Amino acid sequence: MRLWSVHPSLLDRQALVACWREGLLAQSVIGKQSGGYSNHPQLVRFRECDDPMVSLGAFLSAIVDEADARGYRFAREKIVGRGAVPPIPLAEGQLAYEWGHLLAKLRVRSPDRAAELDSRVLPPAHPVFTVVPGPIAPWERPLG
Template identity: 55%
Template structure:
């Protein structure tokens, strides 16, 4: 499961769809409706909020907005909670780590997006505020 800290605009089609599906699964996990993935490290940052389902809902909203901007039809009705108005921190180190990881994926599967990747700089998903720091402690390298 990869719940990117990067802005969804950086993802190619396959990455955007995978992120949507995996985050919908994360929503089910955070709701306590499945036994799988309960201890997945990327869920820690959502669990550490005052409203884990609201936070994951805000994350899904960001993905849905990007999908709509591209003309895709993601079912935003699957987002269980809305109205989360906090921003979560993400470290510069985490963003850079994910940026390199995404670049490797794009080089293999999406040359057009890899070219765009090389010409741009990382930005964070709208849910996150970038703060100084190394790779997040929950990241599995």
């Protein structure tokens, strides 16, 4: 499961669709204490919010907004949590890690898109997050 911290406009089609599906999965398990994916590290930052379902709903809303802008049809009505939320802190180190992870994926499956984006030092974050100084998140499981 990868709930991307980078702005949805930077995701290729595969990442955007996967983020939507995984976000819906996260929504279905966020309130549970056990079962599949209930302890997934990607859910930690949403569980730490005052209202995890509304925070996850805000995350998913931005994904749907991007899908709408591209002419895709994501079912906005599947979003359970609705409402305004304060920005979720996102450490620069976490954003940088995810950016590198996404670029590596794009180099394989969408090399033209990766070439367009490689020059960015640090991308804009997903609108639900506010970037703050700091390292990679303690819940992250870095590859390699």
